[in-house]
Amino acid sequence: MALNYVARFATTAKALERYCRRKIREHEWAEGEALPDIDALVARFVEHGYVNDAVFARARTGGLLRRGYGERRINAALDQAGVDWDDRREIGEFEARSAALRMAQKKGFGPFAASGEPPAERALREKQIASMLRAGHALDSARELVNAASQEIALEWAEEMRPQEPDEEYWT
Incomplete structure (x- = not known):
């Protein structure tokens, strides 16, 4: 069995x-x-x-990040599966921001709403932030995305932490 x-x-x-x-x-x-x-x-x-717990953790982490979940929610899923901390990989800032952006796009939060502008009502913004917090994202990330003035600003915010390519001269 x-x-x-x-x-x-x-x-x-x-x-x-x-x-x-x-x-x-x-x-x-x-x-x-x-x-x-x-x-x-x-x-x-x-x-x-x-x-192999490490392979399982890597696959589960990648899948949850692609679905837009944050680090806290990912760690909760790995805890429930019984994965030790030694078998987990650290989630970088770029990955965390990309997952938050993906969730905002998928759910229509902030500037990704149908209107293309962040919601004016404070209560709606707070609901969107609360939803992102439940998905495991940091409060700062949730606020930044929900309150972003435009989609371009939200995209730039996520790209700020993209790892830089190694300098070509360094490797030659």
Whole structure:
């Protein structure tokens, strides 16, 4: 069952362990029947590379960033999956701003509203900021995007943190 599970789903060692323990409970093992050693099974899967928490964390982080989620929400998802802090990668400022911009564009926040201008009503702006905060973005980023005067200003704000290309002369 464990092999079928990891073949079908991207998972972590902790999630595999939880799955196996749940299946054992559901199976209602007969008294006197030896229980499988779940810790050894999970360790063997990790050793053979069937389960890799770092690869899982990288894929989940990338997917959530592309969907417009912020660092806090990503860390909550990785916590729930049982990924250790050592297996996570740091999210850069450019990635965080790009994710916030993506969410604003997708949800029509700030200057990305149908009118093309940020909302004039304070209550609506506060709702948009609250939505971005729930998605895991920093308060400063949410305010910056929702209050941006135009789409161009919002795009420039996100691009400010783009990593610079290495100097060509340095490498020659």
